[in-house]
Amino acid sequence: MPQLNTTNLSTLPGNVGVPGYDRSQVTTGIVHFGVGGFHRAHQAMYLDRLMNAGKALDWGICGIGVLPHDKKMADVMAEQDCLYTLLLKHPDGTREARVIGSVTEFLFAPADPGAVIEKMASPDTRIVSLTVTEGGYNFHHVTGEFDAGNPDVVHDLSPNAAPRTTFGLVAEALARRRARGIEPFTVMSCDNIQGNGDVAKKMFTAFAALKDPELGAWMRDNVAFPNSMVDRITPVTTDEDRSAIAKEFGVVDQWPVVCEPFEQWVLEDTFPLGRPPYEDAGVQLVEDVEPYELMKLRLLNATHQGLCYFGYLAGYRYAHEAAQDPLFATFLLDYMDHEGGPTLSPLPGVDLPLYKQTLIERYSNEHVRDTLARLCAESSDRIPKWLVPVIRINLANDGEIARSAGIVASWARYAEGTDESGQPIEVVDRLKEPLMAAAAKQHGDKLAFLRNRDVFGDLVDNARFTQAYLRTLDTLHDKGARAAVEALVALD
Ligand SMILES: NC(=O)c1ccc[n+]([C@@H]2O[C@H](COP(=O)([O-])OP(=O)(O)OC[C@H]3O[C@@H](n4cnc5c(N)ncnc54)[C@H](O)[C@@H]3O)[C@@H](O)[C@H]2O)c1
Numbered sequence: 002m003p004q005l006n007t008t009n010l011s012t013l014p015g016n017v018g019v020p021g022y023d024r025s026q027v028t029t030g031i032v033h034f035g036v037g038g039f040h041r042a043h044q045a046m047y048l049d050r051l052m053n054a055g056k057a058l059d060w061g062i063c064g065i066g067v068l069p070h071d072k073k074m075a076d077v078m079a080e081q082d083c084l085y086t087l088l089l090k091h092p093d094g095t096r097e098a099r100v101i102g103s104v105t106e107f108l109f110a111p112a113d114p115g116a117v118i119e120k121m122a123s124p125d126t127r128i129v130s131l132t133v134t135e136g137g138y139n140f141h142h143v144t145g146e147f148d149a150g151n152p153d154v155v156h157d158l159s160p161n162a163a164p165r166t167t168f169g170l171v172a173e174a175l176a177r178r179r180a181r182g183i184e185p186f187t188v189m190s191c192d193n194i195q196g197n198g199d200v201a202k203k204m205f206t207a208f209a210a211l212k213d214p215e216l217g218a219w220m221r222d223n224v225a226f227p228n229s230m231v232d233r234i235t236p237v238t239t240d241e242d243r244s245a246i247a248k249e250f251g252v253v254d255q256w257p258v259v260c261e262p263f264e265q266w267v268l269e270d271t272f273p274l275g276r277p278p279y280e281d282a283g284v285q286l287v288e289d290v291e292p293y294e295l296m297k298l299r300l301l302n303a304t305h306q307g308l309c310y311f312g313y314l315a316g317y318r319y320a321h322e323a324a325q326d327p328l329f330a331t332f333l334l335d336y337m338d339h340e341g342g343p344t345l346s347p348l349p350g351v352d353l354p355l356y357k358q359t360l361i362e363r364y365s366n367e368h369v370r371d372t373l374a375r376l377c378a379e380s381s382d383r384i385p386k387w388l389v390p391v392i393r394i395n396l397a398n399d400g401e402i403a404r405s406a407g408i409v410a411s412w413a414r415y416a417e418g419t420d421e422s423g424q425p426i427e428v429v430d431r432l433k434e435p436l437m438a439a440a441a442k443q444h445g446d447k448l449a450f451l452r453n454r455d456v457f458g459d460l461v462d463n464a465r466f467t468q469a470y471l472r473t474l475d476t477l478h479d480k481g482a483r484a485a486v487e488a489l490v491a492l493d
Pocket residue numbers: 034035036037038039040066067068070071132133134135136137138167191192193194231232233234235236
């Protein structure tokens with residue numbers, strides 16, 4: 002079986018969708034940072050859909066890898082002419098495979114930062130988009146300010162340094178456009194961050210201002226940073242997925258993407274240099290994204306955290322295993338009804354009870370095989386952004402907080418690094434060391450984990466919160482995760 006590339010595209014079996022457009026005619030209009038699973042399952046898929054309808058052929062994507070581990074993606078992209086397979090896994094077990102053709106170039110920044118800068122400086126580039134994870138925005142969780150102490154940022158701020166970070170690369174490209182009289186591109190964040198465009202604006206302009214105050218001011222006044230809400234559960238690709246795609250669809254693909262069938266993208270329509278006709282592909286273009294973002298982050302992303310630590314400690318390893326357990330599903334629905342939901346703004350036209358129920362159904366799709374380990378990773382980037390705001394609002398409004406406090410306690414127990422059968426847990430977090438050290442102390446000093454003010458701010462000083470937190474932490478220690486969830490469900 003030949004490997005996926007342009008030459009072999011026409012030999013693929015009939016059950017695999019392939020680009021129906023001439024890729025040699027596609028020109029680059031978008032430069033994308035963070036070509037991981039999600040970008041390839043979401044934004045690149047929407048563009049491929051448009052291109053198959055004969056539209057947006059001047060909006061091809063040039064992918065950029067910034068981190069050393071992105072070399073692997075660069076190599077695969079080079080070998081496969083940037084083609085990859087997107088495999089949709091339906092709840093009834095049926096699968097759909099399509100080769101996506103909208104990514105047409107890939108540049109690995111560490112090998113040639115100058116080429117990346119020139120690609121963005123080119124007038125053809127009208128959008129620079131991002132899926133660089135929550136950590137990629139480099140802001141302090143409590144102050145919300147740009148972290149100028151990050152060693153790579155310090156490097157990029159030194160005179161004549163070849164940029165290593167997205168900030169350094171983007172700022173230099175914008176400086177060149179400004180010097181050459183070329184209008185700035187739009188920076189489109191597609192990460193799971195509340196006000197992702199606003200946060201991107203704050204961080205990119207803060208970096209630029211440190212480098213050159215005039216450039217920072219010019220960016221603040223001239224560069225558009227639309228906000229967006231993005232949604233499609235995209236687990237990490239496994240070897241099993243690679244083999245299944247080869248066996249069932251006859252495609253040898255080194256790095257396919259698998260995902261659920263659900264898709265949603267709500268986007269603020271602020272693109273001074275134009276944009277692809279996304280609305281023709283099913284994207285919702287709106288004036289104000291915030292209500293949609295809050296709904297997604299405080300219901301979907303927060304319940305992912307509600308599922309993952311309790312579920313892992315109770316012995317589950319996949320999201321569907323925990324979500325199919327009626328106790329866990331009830332807990333998540335209770336959290337949404339009593340804590341996450343009441344903090345949301347009105348959402349005209351959205352059936353919120355249906356949205357919540359659909360989340361449980363999406364998590365329960367056993368074919369997606371999303372791992373709890375993926376959901377437990379980088380918690381210190383997630384809990385402060387998705388759950389802590391819910392807690393703060395409910396504390397201020399005298400709302401309910403027991404379930405949210407329980408989720409924080411489940412993270413604290415998970416960070417002890419062993420599950421309930423004594424098996425080690427591989428904690429993946431850039432703050433792993435301080436968090437695990439704090440969790441190790443909490444049998445004696447019960448609030449040790451919460452004292453990390455860089456993550457939780459002053460929550461540890463709030464007696465109503467700490468009481469609820471300790472109630473679940475004690476139950477986790479004394480009786481285990483299942484009993485702790487039962488106690489939270491009994492509150493209803
Ligand atoms: N996977 C999902 O289900 C999903 C759904 C909606 C939104 N998202 C958003 O997309 C992001 C990426 O998810 P993914 O599944 O593609 O992850 P991934 O690990 O497959 O890809 C992440 C990419 O971001 C890059 N990256 C990480 N930190 C960076 C940094 N500091 N600077 C530059 N590049 C950096 C990585 O090198 C990689 O290329 C998530 O963090 C989230 O914000 C993901």
